[in-house]
Amino acid sequence: MGQIxxxxxxxxxxxxxxxxxxxxxxxxxxxxxxxxxxxxGLSTVYRAVQALVDDGELDSIRxxxxxxxxxxxxxxxxxxLVCRNCGRTVEVExxxxxxxxxxxxxxxxxxxxxxxxxxxxxxxxxxxARAASAAAQPAG
Amino acid sequence: MGQIxxxxxxxxxxxxxxxxxxxxxxxxxxxxxxxxxxxxGLSTVYRAVQALVDDGELDSIRxxxxxxxxxxxxxxxxxxLVCRNCGRTVEVExxxxxxxxxxxxxxxxxxxxxxxxxxxxxxxxxxxARAASAAAQPAG
DNA sequence: GTCATTGCAAACGCTTTGCATCTGT
DNA sequence: ACAGATGCAAAGCGTTTGCAATGAC
Numbered sequence: 001m002g003q004i005x006x007x008x009x010x011x012x013x014x015x016x017x018x019x020x021x022x023x024x025x026x027x028x029x030x031x032x033x034x035x036x037x038x039x040x041g042l043s044t045v046y047r048a049v050q051a052l053v054d055d056g057e058l059d060s061i062r063x064x065x066x067x068x069x070x071x072x073x074x075x076x077x078x079x080x081l082v083c084r085n086c087g088r089t090v091e092v093e094x095x096x097x098x099x100x101x102x103x104x105x106x107x108x109x110x111x112x113x114x115x116x117x118x119x120x121x122x123x124x125x126x127x128x129a130r131a132a133s134a135a136a137q138p139a140g
Numbered sequence: 141m142g143q144i145x146x147x148x149x150x151x152x153x154x155x156x157x158x159x160x161x162x163x164x165x166x167x168x169x170x171x172x173x174x175x176x177x178x179x180x181g182l183s184t185v186y187r188a189v190q191a192l193v194d195d196g197e198l199d200s201i202r203x204x205x206x207x208x209x210x211x212x213x214x215x216x217x218x219x220x221l222v223c224r225n226c227g228r229t230v231e232v233e234x235x236x237x238x239x240x241x242x243x244x245x246x247x248x249x250x251x252x253x254x255x256x257x258x259x260x261x262x263x264x265x266x267x268x269a270r271a272a273s274a275a276a277q278p279a280g
Numbered sequence: 281g282t283c284a285t286t287g288c289a290a291a292c293g294c295t296t297t298g299c300a301t302c303t304g305t
Numbered sequence: 306a307c308a309g310a311t312g313c314a315a316a317g318c319g320t321t322t323g324c325a326a327t328g329a330c
Contacts (some may be wrong), residue, residue: 005284006330021170027319041287047321062202066294067319081245092244101259104232105221106144110261119241121250145304145309167294181312185293188310205317207294 004051009040013048017058023069061116083123092119144191149180153188157198162231163209163220201256223263232259 016029030045049070052058058070077098078135081090097117156169170185189210192198198210204222217238219231237257245253 003330007285007329009286017269025319039287043321044286047285060208062204064202066202066206066208072155076276081248081250083250088282090248092248094240097240097257099320100237101233101257104234105259105261108230108232109264110221110223110259111267113259113261115257115259116239117241117255118248119245119255120254124249127251127300137226138207143305143309147304147310150313165294179312183296183313184311190296205293 009044010048010051012038012040013045014052014057017052017070017072021071023061023063023071024119025067025069027067029070059114064134079119081119081121083121084128088123088125115129148178148185150158150188150191152178152180153185154192154197157192157210157212161211162229163201163203165203165207165209167207169210199254201258204260219257219259221259221261223266228265230265239268 012033013029016024016032026045026049029049030040030042033040033045037139049058049060053060053070059073060068063069064075076089078093079097082088094117096131098115099107101115102113105111141218152173154165154195154250156172166185166189167182169189170180170182173180177253189198189200193200193210198212200208200210203209218231219237221232234257238255241255242253245251
């Protein structure tokens, strides 16, 4: 059964996640490899990424728009604080949250626990801009 | 400009979320209304749901499979602990996490803060089933 | 030589959109 | 009567899959 072979394409996909931190989509990886001159098909990237997830080498989450994004598991775990207006992102850590999530899951008998946490808000710059434009256009 | 009208369909969609707790997809709402005898188009459900999200009456998140699901905002805010194998979901609360998210966002100057948090794991039943099947098939 | 892997294109599922019709105001 | 809302069908998007060709072992 399932004998796994080392191919140029699989290696290339894994290498992308070695070089890049954070989350990246299959399409992004594909574009990046194509740009680098590595001929590779989109479906191959999808299959390679899935294989890496199955192997436990990648974690995956869904973005707000429904796209699947992947990151190397060994990367330092952190969360994102995202401005919902300009998209500016701040990486934040919260050891307490990690422990809480693990504890809650354990209390319910869950094992092999992971979690995703995103915080959304309006950053200083954008809330000031919004206030200014509201003043200029009263009925906004 | 944007004058919003009260239509039978919009009311029906909003009513579904009044009666049901938790997260539900647009397709599920559509099927439910059809089953109840309310004639309504799928795209109308999508548009109604989006309008409710814009109005701040619904929250939306993405499931693991990329489907968008919605829930009434007035519902007590909580998070989900999801079995990544069978999909069983437990609702969990974590006041500490809420406060942490608000504080971290405030420290970075963000306002109007919200967040999404999902915990994934393998539930007791599924981890037992997995152990059993691994024992039966040593080279799995 | 065998069989997993590749790559294309077509299929898929969820969501969005164009447009003619309908309806609340 | 006007402007927003509806519903269908078709398009759009990310993702998956069928199948013949390719290449790792």
